[in-house]
Amino acid sequence: MNKAKRKAIIAGNWKMNKTRPEAKALLEAIKPLVADANGKIEVIACVPFTNLETAVNVTAGSNVKVGAENVHFEKSGAFTGEISADMLTEIGVEYVVIGHSERRQYFGETDETVNKRTKAALAAGLKPIVCVGELLWERECNITEEVIARQIKLDLFDVTAEQVKNVVIAYEPVWAIGTGKVATDEQAQEVCAFIRAQLAKLYGQDIADAVTIQYGGSMNAKNCAGLLAQPDIDGGLIGGASLKAEDFSIIVKAAVEG
Numbered sequence: 001m002n003k004a005k006r007k008a009i010i011a012g013n014w015k016m017n018k019t020r021p022e023a024k025a026l027l028e029a030i031k032p033l034v035a036d037a038n039g040k041i042e043v044i045a046c047v048p049f050t051n052l053e054t055a056v057n058v059t060a061g062s063n064v065k066v067g068a069e070n071v072h073f074e075k076s077g078a079f080t081g082e083i084s085a086d087m088l089t090e091i092g093v094e095y096v097v098i099g100h101s102e103r104r105q106y107f108g109e110t111d112e113t114v115n116k117r118t119k120a121a122l123a124a125g126l127k128p129i130v131c132v133g134e135l136l137w138e139r140e141c142n143i144t145e146e147v148i149a150r151q152i153k154l155d156l157f158d159v160t161a162e163q164v165k166n167v168v169i170a171y172e173p174v175w176a177i178g179t180g181k182v183a184t185d186e187q188a189q190e191v192c193a194f195i196r197a198q199l200a201k202l203y204g205q206d207i208a209d210a211v212t213i214q215y216g217g218s219m220n221a222k223n224c225a226g227l228l229a230q231p232d233i234d235g236g237l238i239g240g241a242s243l244k245a246e247d248f249s250i251i252v253k254a255a256v257e258g
């Protein structure tokens with residue numbers, strides 16, 4: 001019942017894939033396949049920085065929104081290689097993935113920088129998709145809940161109740177990303193419900209019920225229906241399967257039925 005209180009969101013996370021012509025072709029293929037979801041759920045393509053302008057132009061007038069895959073927390077300055085929130089909003093970008101486990105693992109992202117990026121995104125009017133998730137050995141050591149509770153608390157530090165309504169949380173168990181090892185429906189539901197309980201502690205139940213919580217990690221056209229039918233899973237952050245228009249659209253359809 002509470003599912004009606006929030007928006008389901010299917011977001012593609014293209015990672016470091018697609019040149020501009022390839023991005024244009026993929027989006028042109030996705031658009032008609034997901035048009036039926038218009039007004040029912042949100043469909044987003046999070047693409048590399050170099051594809052953002054192309055993506056905004058190609059998706060204009062459609063129900064596909066555009067997201068970036070990272071954002072820096074300073075407004076401007078001597079931060080070689082970084083992109084600010086204002087640079088993204090000026091192009092017409094609406095969402096941004098923050099704290100993806102690949103950034104945490106390979107690029108030194110910490111909960112502190114995730115928190116700073118989240119606040120900078122919100123201040124600029126971008127909607128952050130904040131990624132949390134445990135490593136395999138953390139799950140094996142039975143500390144998944146401690147890890148997730150800590151990430152939620154730190155990543156959302158100083159984010160107000162009003163602002164958190166514009167935050168999307170993506171639960172992505174690190175062991176399930178790009179590995180083909182998807183969490184079971186029950187495992188994913190358990191942690192998404194736990195995340196909502198943490199949000200309720202911080203912001204109250206009403207606000208927690210309004211926050212979209214996605215599952216991510218090897219979600220595909222075959223396993224999506226069971227995951228998306230879970231009461232606390234409000235969509236998905238899709239890596240590999242978002243690069244195939246047909247597969248991505250099957251996941252979007254499952255979320256509409258969700």
Ligand code: PGA
Nearest residue numbers: 177178217218238239240
């Ligand atoms: P995957 O990636 O679907 O390829 O596992 C998900 C993600 O990293 O967001």
